[in-house]
Amino acid sequence: MLIFVGLGLHDLQDLTFHGFSVLKKAKKIYMETYTNIMPDFSRERLETLIGQEIVEVSREFLESDKISQIIEEASKEDIVLLVPGDPFIATTHITVRIEAEKRGVKTMVVHAPSIISSAISECGLQIYKFGKIATIVYPEPELGFFPFSVYEVLKENLSRRLHTFFLLDLKVETGKLMTISDAIDVLFMMEEKLNEGVVTSDTLGVGLARVGSPNTILKAGSLAELKSYNFGPPPHSLIIPSILHPIEAEALIFLCNANKKLIEKWTRKIG
Template identity: 30%
Template sequence: MLLVGMGVHGAQGLPVGAVEELRRCDRVLLDSYTTPIDNIRALKELRALLGTEVKEAGRDELEDVQGLLRSASAGCLGIVIPGDVFVATTHDAIRQEAARSGIEVRIWHSSSIVSSALSRVGLHIYKLGFIGTLVAGPPQTAYRAYFGVTGALRNSQHSILLMQHDPASGEGIDVGNGLRALVEAESSWRLGSFGPDRIIVIASRLFSESESVRVLRLSDALDMDFGEHPHTIIVPGRLHYTEAESMRAVLGVPQELTDAMGIVPRSLAARLAGTAIEKSRAALPKFRSSIPGSPGVNSVLENVESYLSDAERFLGEGNVELALAEAGYAEGLLDSLRLLGYAGIEW
């Protein structure tokens, strides 16, 4: 069995050695399932390049691993895969079963959108921090991508978000709906990862004749039509100065946008601490005015004030865990007064 990555440039980007091996295969398939491409054009180019018949293999054929193994047992089976060979887990499953069956597997790696997208837009690949896929479904399906991007941004790293798209069934998600799912996650978690001013890159149909790269604010991208699939969303972290220079020189990105890239979101603990401080601060005067003065109660309220002051100081210093603990102590004291019947205040 021969697994060959076609790379990001189509059949013309195949290595010479891979072409020679494919020509010796008894059967050659083109994977049309794991990556959306122009299948008609790719088949035409492969047939012309190899001088042999090449058939399209969709999901059913690629997931029929036993059928592929039978074909490989009868003679050399070549599978040409857009991008790199094992970016999609489908092909690793084929390799595993072939190994268990004693079938030799030869591999030709190639370029992938994962390795090429960042460098195409001027970003450093070693600063890649998260890769995820946005899929159609309920809002919660975007949570993994939301927190993955959040973690990368905190480390000044970049994120790549691929878009689900099945050309055969038409199932998948477009850029607008993918971004709206992330905005909805933002409304739930409020960490600042996908606010309206977040700078993103929408890379559409990269390395094709209709390639489009747009660098813009999230709010401007929500209702924009980016055309046909495939699309990739890149969320840049803080830029190295050479990345900023490259984006300005190669893509013509205004300095206003490169300077604004990579705004670091708050941590969940920081948001919780801030909310706890805010609510306790608002409730404290109500407790003071509702409870008759007594040495014991006054001492409790003074402790609440001290805990809140410490929490605010720790939060300002970036000691989020201590801020959350101090705010929790303040909340607990106020709750104890309410539960003991000193005040009927809901907060």
């Protein structure tokens, strides 16, 4: 059997008891670390706790024919693939699961905290009021690539009075980790190119850093304010709210230090 085990967001304490039990019994354990970063996670500490080696695999490994090796092993023994966050929030892994099932290899999932549900819960917004999620990636002007899709997602969500959750680009292999300030720069760049008035310096945003850790930072403010705010190191996320329910507005004020007048101004603008 091929078992996908979520690691959660921050450190070993995010691993569920079920996940730990599965690891103790597994014949072999693989781990990928390219879809997210866990600031205080220690592979060596986990290896000590479970009494066996964990093999790290790259994006290229999981997205190539080499995955057949893991699936073949899983046809004979219980094999685990450890994944940051919740296993199938990153779409990479579902293709591995489907391929295993196609070959007659049974699969199982052990869930763990996801950045999406955790971040939304932290800031007090209501999950059913969110629209399409998008990832803000780094532009590549030299290749003529600009992530206009994130601008279109935000525009569409706001038109439907839905909040927008932005995941931020993580190039873990090269250590290039997008910050909230970087993400806002990208949104401003898209506005400059498309000039549709979707993003301004007064747009209300919620910045979240290191969700799930003891030093989580939540801050709501204008994009201009968030751009210069010191959130510390990644991982970061960014939310652009739409029309707020009164309880959501209170949550942003008391949980995320939002300015009440800014919320009222934003509500008038998009209402």
